[in-house]
Amino acid sequence: MSFLRIQNIHHTYFSNQTAATALADISLDIEKGEFVSFLGPSGCGKTTLLSIIAGLFPPTSGKILLENKPLNADSDTSIGYMLQQDYLFPWKTIEENILLGLKLIKKDEGLERIKTLKLLTEVGLGGTGKMYPRELSGGMRQRAALARTLAVDPKILLLDEPFSALDYQTKLKLEDLVFETLKSFGKTAVLVTHDIGEAIAMSDRIYLFSPNPGRVHKTFEVSDELRELMPFDARNHPQYPILFQTIWKELESLEY
Amino acid sequence: MNIDQLHHQYKSSLKKENRLIRLYQILIFLVFFSSWELFSRKEWIDPLIFSSPTKVWQLFMQKLSDGTLLSHSGVTLFETVLGFIIGTLLGTVLASLLWWSPRLSKTLDPYLVILNAMPKVALGPIIIVAFGPGFPSIISMGAIISIIITTIVVYTAFREVDPNYLKVLQTFGATRTQKFREAILPASFPTIISTLKVNVGLSWVGVVVGEFLVSAKGLGYLIIYGFQVFNFTLVMLALMIIAVFATIMYQLVELLERKLIKD
Incomplete structure (x- = not known):
């Protein structure tokens, strides 16, 4: 049995004038500890699917099972969600921000607190606990957001283009950090991106989505050699440009 | 080029500007009340209605x-x-x-x-x-x-x-x-x-x-x-x-x- 099962998801957005189908017939399985990417042009419903997995709203039809149980975002914290921007609360210190998830379930005392503050050091933000988000750079803020997400010890991490608002150098460094951190905690992760290189460098498997309505167009398995490497090194591996070209051609073919 | 000196100049120009603004504010206050007093005494305005400071x-x-x-x-x-x-x-x-x-x-x-x-x-x-x-x-x-x-x-x-x-x-x-x-x-x-x-x-x-x-x-x-x-x-x-x-x-x-x- 797979860790995360997505079964026959359909989703349609209704408004007064229109009924726009964003997702049609999506079924896929993700194993424990895997890192998969949803890749595709804008409007292919990849963020919609991620939001549905996160439980932000229910799909029009279909089921999502995590460890064979239906997901319910309002009652547990098994899902961690990272957005395009950090969305750290500007009126809270970094420490308060990181402890937010635990505070909501009233576990921000004692051991959990110490563990979380250690997490801050692990993402390279030691000593910034008393600072406010505005005092940190974009990359540091996104790292703080990662620590906030990991603090509640989610079973699965959903990453919605978390590197897209960063400059290139910071992005490459953060890719490595996120990759390393997730592997060391053995976390399962789903990354939504429109960046082919990022998808190849980070994931074990890539789902390419086609638009109108959003469907899984093709699945690419990333070779074992690339999987083992850190994202930065994967980008320099000879197999990287080959896979890049393959996916690039598929993406091009979608446009016509 | 002396950064410290330039910084000092910048600070003193800021201070001068602030002092000038404060001076104008006090001036308006004084002019208002003294002319009110003067006008009322000379009966250019009706002292019964407008009184005086x-x-x-x-x-x-x-x-x-x-x-x-x-x-x-x-x-x-x-x-x-x-x-x-x-x-x-x-x-x-x-x-x-x-x-x-x-x-x-x-x-x-x-x-x-x-x-x-x-x-x-x-x-x-x-x-x-x-x-x-x-x-x-x-x-x-x-x-x-x-x-x-x-x-x-x-x-x-x-x-x-x-x-x-x-x-x-x-x-x-x-x-x-x-x-x-x-x-x-x-x-x-x-x-x-x-x-x-x-x-x-x-x-x-x-x-x-x-x-x-x-x-x-x-x-x-x-x-x-x-x-x-x-x-x-x-x-x-x-x-x-x-x-x-x-x-x-x-x-x-x-x-x-x-x-x-x-x-």
Whole structure:
């Protein structure tokens, strides 16, 4: 049995004038500890699917099972969600921000607190606990957001283009950090991106989505050699440009 | 090139500018009061209507020594502060209720528009009959004048909070109460503070009008009394005191703003 099962998801957005189908017939399985990417042009419903997995709203039809149980975002914290921007609360210190998830379930005392503050050091933000988000750079803020997400010890991490608002150098460094951190905690992760290189460098498997309505167009398995490497090194591996070209051609073919 | 020296120059030019502005401010103050005094003495303006600073000052000292000024100001200040606090608090609570229930807010929308457009002081006579002539009705006047506008402005601020903050909280499984406490309310503090600033002025209007209508005490009463016995020095004195108190209240709100908003 797979860790995360997505079964026959359909989703349609209704408004007064229109009924726009964003997702049609999506079924896929993700194993424990895997890192998969949803890749595709804008409007292919990849963020919609991620939001549905996160439980932000229910799909029009279909089921999502995590460890064979239906997901319910309002009652547990098994899902961690990272957005395009950090969305750290500007009126809270970094420490308060990181402890937010635990505070909501009233576990921000004692051991959990110490563990979380250690997490801050692990993402390279030691000593910034008393600072406010505005005092940190974009990359540091996104790292703080990662620590906030990991603090509640989610079973699965959903990453919605978390590197897209960063400059290139910071992005490459953060890719490595996120990759390393997730592997060391053995976390399962789903990354939504429109960046082919990022998808190849980070994931074990890539789902390419086609638009109108959003469907899984093709699945690419990333070779074992690339999987083992850190994202930065994967980008320099000879197999990287080959896979890049393959996916690039598929993406091009979608446009016509 | 000497960075320190340039920095020093920059700082001293800033200081000079500030000093100049302060000088102009004091100048306006002095020119206003001295020409008021002069015009009144030369009878270029009617001294009976416009009085003069020295007369106002003499009356101030006299009323201060016989203790009546203190009790009148105290009463009005108490009513205004209470009206201000009640108005702002009720307005914010009402805004929270509207945020809580979108259906309630849609239902009440036209009524809020009507209530906001209506001149609240026109309700004065009804309030006075309902609460009786005295403290409660004057405080109500001070409060009612700011409740609806506070509700509308604060509710709008609640709705404009970036939905992504709520998304973050939702993925942590936050309840609606938690979303309100952790994101909606703190994100709206700047707006709430700026409505406080508006409400300072509004509460004074409500209370003074309330005192016009019923009271036998307070600065609004002094104004009406002075008007009836044609003692415009008394009217001017009451106006001056209101100006001073309103300014102090405004400064206190600004102090609160600096404490509350670290960003």
